[in-house]
Amino acid sequence: MAEQCTHDCSSCSQSCSSREQAGPASFLEKPHELSSVKHVVAVASGKGGVGKSFVTSMLAVGLARRGYKTAVLDADITGPSIPKLFGIHEQAQSDGLGIYPALTGQGTQVISINMMLDTETTPVIWRGPVIAGVVKQFWTDVIWRDVDFLFVDMPPGTGDVPLTVFQSLPVDGCLVVSTPQDLVSMIVSKAVNMTSAMHIPVLGLLENMSYLACPDCGKQIELFGHSKAEAVANQFSLPFLGRLPIDPAVAALCDEGRIEEVQLPALDIACDAVEVLMGGEEK
Ligand SMILES: Nc1ncnc2c1ncn2[C@@H]1O[C@H](COP(=O)(O)OP(=O)(O)OP(=O)(O)O)[C@@H](O)[C@H]1O
Numbered sequence: 001m002a003e004q005c006t007h008d009c010s011s012c013s014q015s016c017s018s019r020e021q022a023g024p025a026s027f028l029e030k031p032h033e034l035s036s037v038k039h040v041v042a043v044a045s046g047k048g049g050v051g052k053s054f055v056t057s058m059l060a061v062g063l064a065r066r067g068y069k070t071a072v073l074d075a076d077i078t079g080p081s082i083p084k085l086f087g088i089h090e091q092a093q094s095d096g097l098g099i100y101p102a103l104t105g106q107g108t109q110v111i112s113i114n115m116m117l118d119t120e121t122t123p124v125i126w127r128g129p130v131i132a133g134v135v136k137q138f139w140t141d142v143i144w145r146d147v148d149f150l151f152v153d154m155p156p157g158t159g160d161v162p163l164t165v166f167q168s169l170p171v172d173g174c175l176v177v178s179t180p181q182d183l184v185s186m187i188v189s190k191a192v193n194m195t196s197a198m199h200i201p202v203l204g205l206l207e208n209m210s211y212l213a214c215p216d217c218g219k220q221i222e223l224f225g226h227s228k229a230e231a232v233a234n235q236f237s238l239p240f241l242g243r244l245p246i247d248p249a250v251a252a253l254c255d256e257g258r259i260e261e262v263q264l265p266a267l268d269i270a271c272d273a274v275e276v277l278m279g280g281e282e283k
Pocket residue numbers: 045047048049050051052053054055079081156208209244245246247248250251254255
């Protein structure tokens with residue numbers, strides 16, 4: 001410990017036991033003063049294209065069906081797909097107080113960069129720090145009203161923006177989504193190592209597009225190879241939150257913006273893992 005340690009690590013750069021006890025410096029941003037959010041849950045994946053936005057949206061739908069007030073913050077700024085899944089086409093509204101999320105048919109609050117662009121096809125060609133700033137504003141400038149669970153659709157990978165989310169938002173837990181592929185172990189380990197470095201609890205690992213159920217005989221066809229998710233979850237001592245089938249009927253509903261009509265019983269285990277965060281709190 002430094003000779004004249006005041007235990008105020010913000011004014012000292014020395015590495016000592018006092019700093020270790022204090023933990024990493026907090027970069028948490030304050031939410032909008034009119035916001036009320038009980039729990040923030042991040043949904044992450046080590047790579048893109050695993051259906052992370054689909055899983056994030058379905059968690060919001062699933063928890064809303066259980067009577068909770070849910071919201072989705074689309075932090076996947078360069079690949080925003082949340083509004084399309086919910087059939088939201090209007091622009092976000094704002095006034096002198098702040099920005100207002102759109103409401104889905106069943107009352108889930110949603111904010112996405114797509115609701116602020118001229119057209120849905122306008123590309124976001126911004127540098128990392130600008131994108132990270134937008135994600136922060138989705139937390140500080142958006143008025144999230146009376147939310148039990150705010151789900152954050154994380155951008156894939158472990159770059160600047162995921163880091164910003166984990167540092168700036170009070171994330172209670174993170175779900176990791178993967179697909180059955182050979183690289184899954186390495187990819188999941190990157191995501192898990194990042195969350196543990198940021199002191200974010202991992203709520204579990206979920207495998208999407210795990211199999212196709214034959215419409216005639218019900219046999220599970222493993223289109224992308226044999227499932228490895230449970231073994232990988234065990235390898236990292238994570239709860240295994242199940243396997244979601246790939247279902248053409250689900251894809252069609254999503255394409256039509258009707259995700260709130262999708263029934264996905266295989267997601268119940270993941271919904272249970274999120275619901276645990278409420279403890280004894282009232283809805
Ligand atoms: N289990 C599934 N069954 C059927 N369709 C699915 C499933 N998972 C995802 N999809 C569909 O695949 C498309 C892409 O999904 P999504 O937007 O969530 O993923 P992505 O953007 O490709 O990947 P990510 O968000 O992980 O970067 C969507 O239209 C979605 O409806």
